[in-house]
Amino acid sequence: MDFFTVPTVRFQILYVFVVLHHARRQVVHMAVTAHPTMPWVIQQLHEAMPLGIQPTYLFRDNDAIYGDEVRGFLKGTGIEEVRTAFRSPWQNPFVERHVGILRRELLDHVLVLNEKHLTRLLKEFIEEYYHIARPHYGLDGETPFPTERPAPVRDPSRLVSIPVVGGLHHHYMRLAA
Numbered sequence: 001m002d003f004f005t006v007p008t009v010r011f012q013i014l015y016v017f018v019v020l021h022h023a024r025r026q027v028v029h030m031a032v033t034a035h036p037t038m039p040w041v042i043q044q045l046h047e048a049m050p051l052g053i054q055p056t057y058l059f060r061d062n063d064a065i066y067g068d069e070v071r072g073f074l075k076g077t078g079i080e081e082v083r084t085a086f087r088s089p090w091q092n093p094f095v096e097r098h099v100g101i102l103r104r105e106l107l108d109h110v111l112v113l114n115e116k117h118l119t120r121l122l123k124e125f126i127e128e129y130y131h132i133a134r135p136h137y138g139l140d141g142e143t144p145f146p147t148e149r150p151a152p153v154r155d156p157s158r159l160v161s162i163p164v165v166g167g168l169h170h171h172y173m174r175l176a177a
Helices: 038-049 067-076 091-103 115-130
Strands: 001-005 012-021 026-031 057-060 080-083 157-164 170-177
Touching: 001 091, 012 038, 012 115, 026 038, 026 091, 026 115, 038 067, 067 080, 067 115, 115 157, 115 170
Parallel strands: 057 080
Antiparallel strands: 001 012, 012 026, 157 170
């Protein structure tokens, strides 16, 4: 899990909380707020980990927002907390790379208006592009939600482009002619 910040058009700072499943690079939970508090973080962890679907380990950095209450919550749910060393983001590379992808492929190309707008942008990017259309090198070119690859098309076919995030990215599908 990790936090990162996003400035808005009016120079308000929004905080994005993300929980990522390492094995499939799947975003388990993402939330946006202008005022993160420890109870808010614990509520987000409750939402990210419904009963019976809890990880064994949870990697996190040493951000002060986590504090003792988050540590107590994790211990109470049987999740082993793995803290990275101070100023060592490379010790949690999957979530740091995901934040970089969000910045390079989405946030560097749009002006965020407010919290609701950022939430909608992130949701659309994650659900309609990142999870189902964007190939991941760490997954051998697969997506976090792999689909069966169709048999090679020998007959002429048509390639259809489906715009995602207002046309910023596209999902491509091959249709039989």
